[in-house]
Amino acid sequence: MNRRVLLKTMPKGKLKASDFEMDSAPMPRIKPGQVLLKTLYLSLDAASRVYMQGVTYRDAIVKDHVMTGLALARVLDSLDPDLTPGDVVEAETGWQEYAVMPARKVTKRQGGAPLHRLMSAAGISGRTAYVGMTRICRPAPGETVVVSAAAGGVGMVAGQLAKLAGARVVGIAGGQAKCRWLLTDLGFDAAIDYKSEDVGAALAQACPNGIDAYFDNVGGEMFEAVLFKMRDYGRIACCGVLSHYDSPSPGPGVMGVPGLFVAKRLQVQGFIVSDFVQDRAAIDQKLDLLLSTGKLKDRVDILNGIDQAPAGLVGMLAGNNTGKRLIRVDPDII
Ligand SMILES: NC(=O)c1ccc[n+]([C@@H]2O[C@H](COP(=O)([O-])OP(=O)(O)OC[C@H]3O[C@@H](n4cnc5c(N)ncnc54)[C@H](OP(=O)(O)O)[C@@H]3O)[C@@H](O)[C@H]2O)c1
Numbered sequence: 001m002n003r004r005v006l007l008k009t010m011p012k013g014k015l016k017a018s019d020f021e022m023d024s025a026p027m028p029r030i031k032p033g034q035v036l037l038k039t040l041y042l043s044l045d046a047a048s049r050v051y052m053q054g055v056t057y058r059d060a061i062v063k064d065h066v067m068t069g070l071a072l073a074r075v076l077d078s079l080d081p082d083l084t085p086g087d088v089v090e091a092e093t094g095w096q097e098y099a100v101m102p103a104r105k106v107t108k109r110q111g112g113a114p115l116h117r118l119m120s121a122a123g124i125s126g127r128t129a130y131v132g133m134t135r136i137c138r139p140a141p142g143e144t145v146v147v148s149a150a151a152g153g154v155g156m157v158a159g160q161l162a163k164l165a166g167a168r169v170v171g172i173a174g175g176q177a178k179c180r181w182l183l184t185d186l187g188f189d190a191a192i193d194y195k196s197e198d199v200g201a202a203l204a205q206a207c208p209n210g211i212d213a214y215f216d217n218v219g220g221e222m223f224e225a226v227l228f229k230m231r232d233y234g235r236i237a238c239c240g241v242l243s244h245y246d247s248p249s250p251g252p253g254v255m256g257v258p259g260l261f262v263a264k265r266l267q268v269q270g271f272i273v274s275d276f277v278q279d280r281a282a283i284d285q286k287l288d289l290l291l292s293t294g295k296l297k298d299r300v301d302i303l304n305g306i307d308q309a310p311a312g313l314v315g316m317l318a319g320n321n322t323g324k325r326l327i328r329v330d331p332d333i334i
Pocket residue numbers: 044045046047124125128149150151152153154155172173174175178216217218238239240241242243244271272273274316317318319320321322323324325
């Protein structure tokens with residue numbers, strides 16, 4: 001049997017673990033051009049909450065279906081010449097132990113020691129950070145870069161990439177423990193605990209010469225606080241809007257838009273990592289190299305068992321994770 005997690009109730013307010021239900025279905029069978037996959041790790045992604053709000057840049061998540069999600073999986077059976085049993089792949093399997101997928105929707109992955117790195121800093125999170133930081137923020141040595149949700153899966157890599165480019169990096173995260181980790185383990189120059197500090201005042205202190213680039217994972221009031229401290233010709237990479245995901249409607253709008261964009265000659269660009277599919281292999285390889293040479297650190301926050309996925313996502317939206325949150329679906333995988 002195939003154990004799966006279904007989204008049973010479309011959340012109206014905050015997402016709850018009880019909006020999901022465990023279910024068992026017969027093992028899926030493959031046809032020509034398809035592969036049978038065994039899920040090793042599920043990537044929990046904060047953005048999956050926003051896909052429940054309707055159509056975005058991708059299809060909406062629908063009720064009574066297997067919850068959408070990206071996985072690292074092993075090929076168990078293949079009716080496609082390019083994939084062989086034993087191959088490790090990345091695929092949008094959804095939250096289930098086994099999945100049949102068209103081979104063309106599956107990406108073969110190599111390297112990864114430990115394997116979970118392929119879902120974290122050398123996978124979707126690292127790739128997202130890489131695109132936003134190197135293509136949009138483009139930090140130069142000595143510049144000041146701010147990263148929000150800095151202790152999460154994407155943020156931790158974004159900040160480290162800015163450090164590697166020679167920038168001064170200021171991370172914003174929720175809680176003293178996360179801020180300490182950014183400073184002591186990841187080498188950030190300053191960290192702001194937005195849950196206990198006034199972000200505007202803390203930014204003024206941490207960025208006395210202003211902000212050259214901002215990697216924005218949060219939007220809302222945090223975006224506004226950063227906006228007023230941006231230097232002329234600054235760059236803002238809009239990666240996500242965490243402050244709006246887990247609520248029935250977006251919070252109040254950002255003041256000073258677009259006036260401040262004009263006055264400060266800002267470049268503000270949103271991006272979707274999947275648009276960079278042609279660069280994906282090269283980016284993954286660069287990140288893997290940075291990790292294996294110790295220049296980049298990874299941190300995973302792993303929960304065991306597919307039944308932990310609902311509470312894991314709910315907790316992540318509340319800030320319970322440090323680093324990339326994953327679900328270990330196959331108990332035999334390290
Ligand atoms: N553009 C793309 O292609 C792309 C691809 C992947 C991910 N993303 C974006 O990357 C960002 C990070 O996603 P992730 O999956 O790696 O999650 P994550 O950062 O590992 O986890 C989510 C974090 O969000 C923070 N958070 C929750 N509510 C918040 C609020 N109201 N204000 C500030 N912070 C809040 C929490 O940390 P604290 O304890 O610090 O609050 C929590 O740990 C998201 O914005 C996501 O949409 C974008």
